[in-house]
Amino acid sequence: MKKEIICTVCPRGCHITVDGEGETVTSVTGNSCQRGFTYASAEFAHPVRILTTTVRLAGRTDTLLPVRSSRPVPKEKLFACMEVIRSAEAPVPVRQHDVIIENILGTGADIIASASFGTDD
Numbered sequence: 001m002k003k004e005i006i007c008t009v010c011p012r013g014c015h016i017t018v019d020g021e022g023e024t025v026t027s028v029t030g031n032s033c034q035r036g037f038t039y040a041s042a043e044f045a046h047p048v049r050i051l052t053t054t055v056r057l058a059g060r061t062d063t064l065l066p067v068r069s070s071r072p073v074p075k076e077k078l079f080a081c082m083e084v085i086r087s088a089e090a091p092v093p094v095r096q097h098d099v100i101i102e103n104i105l106g107t108g109a110d111i112i113a114s115a116s117f118g119t120d121d
């Protein structure tokens with residue numbers, strides 16, 4: 001199965017074609033460097049994404065807190081992670097980089113605040 005992948009490692013954005021089956025990569029073409037080879041191979045075998053969204057703030061109905069995952073999350077778990085975040089609440093006050101949900105769904109990624117709210121800074 002061939003997969004077209006745009007490399008996001010650097011601004012050049014090479015269009016890379018990966019061929020393989022399941023998690024086995026048989027060929028990689030279109031990459032301009034080894035970093036692209038590594039990125040495209042990993043993206044083919046096990047795609048991951050940084051999750052960015054918002055979460056409710058405790059006691060507030062007028063504002064949502066932007067949050068993101070501390071590391072990439074397996075793509076197939078994104079929807080389930082969103083469900084967990086949707087049912088969560090961030091405490092107020094909250095500081096940027098505070099952990100809102102630890103190790104979400106056992107992915108090893110924390111959901112952390114991307115902004116502060118209710119603090120003086």
Ligand code: SF4
Nearest residue numbers: 007010013014032036
């Ligand atoms: S393959 Fe290399 S040069 Fe091309 S976008 Fe990726 S990192 Fe940049």
